[in-house]
Amino acid sequence: MARTFSPKLAAYVVLVAGALLAALVLRRPGLVGLAAPFALWLAVGLATAREPELEVSAAADRDRAVKGEEVEVAVRVAATTMVERLELWVRARPNLEPVAGTGSRVLRLAAGEETTVRFRLRCGRWGAYRLGEVQVRCHDRFGLLAFDRTVAAALPLKVYPSPQVLRELLRPLHAQRLVGDQRTRLAGDGVEFAEIRPLLPGDPMRHVNWRASARRGELYVNRHHPERNTDVVLFMDTFAETGDERGSTLDLAVRAAASLAGRYLAVKDRVGLVGFGGYLTWLYPAGGRAQLWRLLDVLLDTRVVTSYADKTIQVVPVRMLPPGAIVIAITPLLDERGIRALLDLRRRGFEVAILAISPAALARPSTGEVGELAWRLWQLERDALRIRYQRLGVAVAEWRPEEPLEIPIGEVRRFQRRLRHARA
């Protein structure tokens, strides 16, 4: 343990030395009487101070949590020698703050005594962390010496974004051929009834609707909506972000992506992820619970990296964008490269829906007439961009931080419905 002298030691030494010197010079024994208590304190304190022998270890109760939850760190301390005053605290990290009243502890340990101290940390933001170091400081009985040790906990912790509740999901105009949980608009084999029609050669006899056949005098069969699944590609624009102390557009984007991924994977759809920005990241579409954890792990590493490279959609691997997939873009629509990539995707025939994270809710306009004018101009530009997308058949819904995710999802579904009717 690293030994340090407390500030009190230096202060007492100076006081004693000064008083003794003054007593000698001024020939006042009373000054020695003033210094004697401090001298005795120093003498006894330094003579009896010993470096304590401790074993300290830390463990967390879990390695995964959701934003807003608390994680418990248990610190076990075993003392071989007596420790008069032991101070323990967990160094706070940004977004991993100790819960009020649990950040530090003071103990006294007898020789051979062992104890476990528990600290609770609140996860303030999603991300991958190493749980904070545990600082140990032992004081001698007289408070003259301190013995410090830092225990590097190195406990990995993944904090996932808290999911939003989603009752409805976006569906492509045409479902895939693979079997899933989603009812398609086609008629065929399935559970949910679609229509009846006259029997055709090749129809199985078990589908015959005998009651309708008896009424009409010829054989009619039941048709059902087949269950198919969807390939979903979550396209995250990570070129730029904006925000304030309430959060950033990237925080909201990650939360939306995690919520959508969880919901789609729960209904047996396949979900992939593209992080299109300074760093290009991707995860091929797949289904199942393991894919959810892979997606969440990739999302935890998502960050905005400034880049001036002119990237196009061609840098994304072809397998990342299966034919017939619906591309759900989660973007603040701040960077031209992201905007062009989505237009390019649409022109290549992909079905694209945009969840535009509203930067207006997280940014503040400059004060003054010019600032307000610039703000209005910027908002008009965003409106024009939205109209441009909609003319190409791309649904754009703006998501404000205070709204549930279901609201923009519903807006996109309504646009898709209008588009379907218009095409019909």
Added chain:
Amino acid sequence: MLTFGLAAYPAGTVHGALRTLLGLLGVGAAGLLVVGLLARSTAPLPWSIGLLGISAAVAMLAGGGPVERAAPLYGPGLLLAAELAYWAVDRARVPGEPVGVARRRALLLVAMAAATGLLALLVTLAGGLAGAATGWEIRALGVGAAVMVTWIVAVLARRAGGH
């Protein structure tokens, strides 16, 4: 409270401009102590104790007898004030000190204050005031010596029993 008393005592033993000077020193010492406690910092505390010591030293030089004779009480009082101030800052910086730890620290303070008071008395008397020692000083020295011897015997007995 102790600091205020230690600040006021030297000023009370002198007169005139010196009283004003010692009063200001005392106020400065008390103010620095309050600043240290409020800011949870130990930086002002040595200066506070130093000013009190200087105040006592000046009073000794100017007034002589009363402060010098009270040195066996003033010195431990100064130590007690310093330790209590540091303890208050420690508790403010790292809250949640268990009752057992606080009790032991308080007992140690009291014991050391008493012990250092006796030592200071001994030193002061040996330093040339022996002829002026009054009955209470001799009795205090005697009682203190008896207590100290008893304590030493008890500690030795406990260690012997432990082995």
